[in-house]
Amino acid sequence: MADYQNLIPDIQNGILTLTINRPDKLNALNAATINEIKTAIEDAYDDKDIKGIIITGAGEKAFVAGADIKEIASLNAAYGRKFAEQGQEAFFSIENCAKPVIAAVNGFALGGGCELAMACHLRVATENAKFGQPEVNLGVIPGYGGTQRLTQLVGKGKALELMMTGDMISAQEAHKLGLVNHVVSDQNELVNKCHEILGKIISKAPLAVGMVINCVNAVFDPEEKGYQTEANSFSNCCKSEDFKEGTSAFLEKRKPEFKGA
Structure with missing residues (x-):
């Protein structure tokens, strides 16, 4: 695994934990950290020892308190687009990962x-966690996919309210939404x-889990026909060894041993 300056990787029982390690900056995301996250996720794509991924932040105060304001303050129109697109690309690598990714949100x-949390497939938070998109306070908007994913997750009306007011919400309200x-x-x-959660997921057929992720992502991709994606994925599952193993194990009343093939 690559050497990182701002990320601590740890693998236990097939689960890769990536800890963003900038506690003195409340784990704020700078360009280097975003690139490290992208590299770590993409390296995990084909690593057979990794079955699932957790992303979290160092310390108890913050998961990630935001982007690095010093970097944002120096942006102009030309680089602003590149800045947003680089972040979006990194977060797409998380969203499109065929292995389950959970954001473990501690603090802000x-x-x-x-x-970043919304790009993960699932989110688990501590009671002291706070969520928000306060970019309007800086005269900008969310640029790493926030306008899209927040709307997908909580609906148009609430997403507009949160992004236009810049309000923070508690973990409990985030759960209700x-x-x-x-x-x-x-x-x-x-x-x-x-x-x-990951232990339960990775006990299932890996190919099927990855195809569930792909099909759900297709719901929100205007270039995809979601029902066709589902039918094609179902067909591909039927050709897999995992399908044969799963159905055989069910009929033989035993626990399946999936190989991811």
């Missing part, structure tokens, strides 16, 4: 941090819950 998930899947009491429970 604001701006780019909220966008569907932004967060689970809320837990503290950081120990956060880790345990993420491992519990």
Whole structure:
């Protein structure tokens, strides 16, 4: 695995945990950190030892408190587009990963941090977590996909309210809105819950799990025909060894042993 300056990777029981390690900056995302996240995720695509991924932040104060304001302050119109597109590309690598990715949100998930969490397939938060897209306070808007993913997750009206006011919401409200899947009491429970969910997912057929992710993403891709994507994926599953194993195990009343093929 590559050497990182702002990211701590750790693999246990097939689960890769990526900890964003800039606690003195509340784990704010600068360009180098975003590139490291993209590299780590893409390296995990073909690593057979990695079955699932957790992304979290160092310390208890913040998952990611936002983008690095010093970098944003120096932007002009020309580089602004490139800045946004680079972040979007990195977060697409998370969203399109065929292996399940969970954001373990401890503390603030604001701006780019909220966008990072939303790019993950699932979100688990501690009770003290706070979510928000406060970019209007800086005279800009979310640029890493936040306008799109927040709307997908909570609906147009609430997304507009949150992005136009810049308000923060609690983990409990985020859960009610569907932004967060689970809320837990503290950081120990956060880790345990993420491992519990991933343990359940990675016990299933890997090809099928990856195709579920692809089909759900197709719902929001204007270039995809979601029902056709589903039918094609279902057909591909029927050709797999995992399909043969899963159906055989069911009929033989035993636990399946999936190989991801």
